[in-house]
Structures are given as structure tokens and as C-alpha cells.
Amino acid sequence: MNPEWVRERCLSFPSATEHVIWGTDLTFKVAGKIFAHLVLDPAPVWLSFKTTPENFYELNERPNITPAPYMARASYVALQTRDALAAGELAALLRESYDLVVAKLPKKTRDELASGILVGAPATKKKSRKETRAKTPKKSPRKNPLRETSAAEESAKRRSSTQRKSRK
16 A cells, blocks of 8 residues: 555545645645544654544554554554555545544534535634724723712712721
């Protein structure tokens, strides 16, 4: 199996995209979420993908298959050699990986995928500074020292200062 075969399989899935990250590594995503990672340079691992928890344990018992570095907690496995799995089995596991990631997406995003609207990562609008400030609660206005105080405010001030003096 060669990287081009894996690339063709992954890009054949609806709205799957390819991204070059970490140098020359290829990451395959759907709606901005990773479902497979292909390492092109010589490395201890050449392909990682998501599996079900059951398949994760079963595959890890096989030779040349290990938990994927940094992603094992999310049930990703890593193939150390290109012949660790047969082509047909790998194709089915890559599709399963894609389906598992799609199943975790929000319903709206899944519906957009099904209708063919969504391609790549969902668009997220960044809030401007003005919008962010508008939602923060405003501080109470400062008292203006030049403002005239009412008679009630004056008497309240006198009472509090008298109470403080009587405590001492």
C-alpha cells in the first residue's frame, strides 16, 4: 500500500479535505475534525485513524499496530508498516473512521454534509471587539463630585459618620 492509495480513499468520502501539517504530514478531515493522519517522511508510524473501542483493542493485539501517539485516548490506532493490514480491511477501517467522526458532529453539520452543502470546516464568525464589548455588563456610573447631592443623601452621610464616631 502506498500513500497515494490512502489519499485517494480518504478524499473519496463526502466533504473530506486534505491538510498539510507538521511539515509534510497529510491530515484528512471532515468538517474540521481529523479522521486520518498520514506521515510521508520515514517515521515509526505511517498512518493513524480512528476506530471503535472494540476494534481499538483488537487491532492493538496485532503486530505492527499500536495506539496512536497523543490520540490513543480517542481510540486512534497507528500502523507502523504499510503491510500491517490488507488493502480491503484498511479501506473499510478508513471509512469507519470517517463515519465515527461524522457521527460525533452536531446534527446541523451532519445534515449539511448529507445535503452536500458543507465542504471543509464549518465557517465560524469571529466576534469583533465592538461585539465583545457590547455583551459585557457596563459598570455603574461614577459619581460626579460636582453634582449636587440631595438632602436625603446628605442626611445618610451624616448618620453613617455619626455612627462611626460613636463606635470609637
